[in-house]
Amino acid sequence: MIGQPFIVLNTIDSTNNYAMAQVNEGHVTAGTTWFAMEQTAGKAQRGKQWHSPPGENLMMTTLLEPKMLALSHQFVLSASIALAAYDFFSAYAGDETCIKWSNDLYWRDRKAGGILIENVLRGGSWQYAIVGIGININQVQFPPYLPNPVSLRHITGREWDAIELAHVLCSCIQQRMELLFPANAETILEEYKSRLFRWQRPGLYRQGDDYFEATIRDVLPDGKLVLEKNGGNITVGFGEVEFVITR
Incomplete structure (x- = not known):
């Protein structure tokens, strides 16, 4: 227990x-x-x-x-x-x-x-x-x-x-x-x-020096995140992308 x-x-x-x-x-x-x-x-x-x-x-x-x-x-x-x-x-x-x-x-x-x-x-x-x-x-x-x-x-x-x-x-x-x-x-x-934050909703992200808007479309069985960016999908692993919080 x-x-x-x-x-x-x-x-x-x-x-x-x-x-x-x-x-x-x-x-x-x-x-x-x-x-x-x-x-x-x-x-x-x-x-x-x-x-x-x-x-x-x-x-x-x-x-x-x-x-x-x-x-x-x-x-x-x-x-x-x-x-x-x-x-x-x-x-x-x-x-x-x-x-x-x-x-x-x-x-x-x-x-x-x-x-x-x-x-x-x-x-x-x-x-x-x-x-x-x-x-x-x-x-x-x-x-x-x-x-x-x-x-x-x-x-x-x-x-x-x-x-x-x-x-x-x-x-x-x-x-x-x-x-x-x-x-x-x-x-x-x-x-x-x-239950995901920003699930199927657009949000701001950062990858290296690149800031971009994307939408979470899927999470793969190995945990990788699938983002729709500029009409296409990209797949990122842990630590490869940062959620940018805007107020």
């Missing part, structure tokens, strides 16, 4: 780093979840850091054992976790919640959270997925270099118990994991696409 055991850490560099160390020592089982009151070097995608004041937000890592999937289905797991985060956040923030490709949590056009999945391979097989999730819960002041942050407190106007909400998120992940089978891959991907 996801969240059993549920371990609260007062201060840690990164819950993902801590989980990886525990896996390497061989002292953990699938479902174990680590929640941090404070991270001194929280990890985000593409080597970025996740900054959060102590005790204000949801910062946790869950250890999954995706035996039911082949390595070629890694994006199905990523989509399922993104949908679990969507299930969780939309229950409190409402139907303006969405997923920004590939697995950021958005409300309207503002970032509420992110997901970082690191895989542990043994002998060519997929042993564990270390799933780190950070969601803004009670934070109201953000560093000025963050372009578009939002928290659940911003949206709802009230404070929340981040640990209590982390248990709710564990239940959402559990429900999604119970549906995670190769036979359901197409259904999962279709639901994922339907």
Whole structure:
């Protein structure tokens, strides 16, 4: 079961780093979840850091054992976790919640959270997925270099118990994991696409020094994004294109 055991850490560099160390020592089982009151070097995608004041937000890592999937289905797991985060956040923030490709949590056009999945391979097989999730819960002041942050407190106007909400998120992940089978891959991907930020709507993007308007037309089974640009389609991988937020 996801969240059993549920371990609260007062201060840690990164819950993902801590989980990886525990896996390497061989002292953990699938479902174990680590929640941090404070991270001194929280990890985000593409080597970025996740900054959060102590005790204000949801910062946790869950250890999954995706035996039911082949390595070629890694994006199905990523989509399922993104949908679990969507299930969780939309229950409190409402139907303006969405997923920004590939697995950021958005409300309207503002970032509420992110997901970082690191895989542990043994002998060519997929042993564990270390799933780190950070969601803004009670934070109201953000560093000025963050372009578009939002928290659940911003949206709802009230404070929340981040640990209590982390248990709710564990239940959402559990429900999604119970549906995670190769036979359901197409259904999962279709639901994922339907929850996407800017799905089938034009928006501004940047690729290198090139700014352009495009429309998301598809997400492929390997997670690559298909954009319609100037009447034709282009396919981009993770980190190859940036969503430009305009206000």
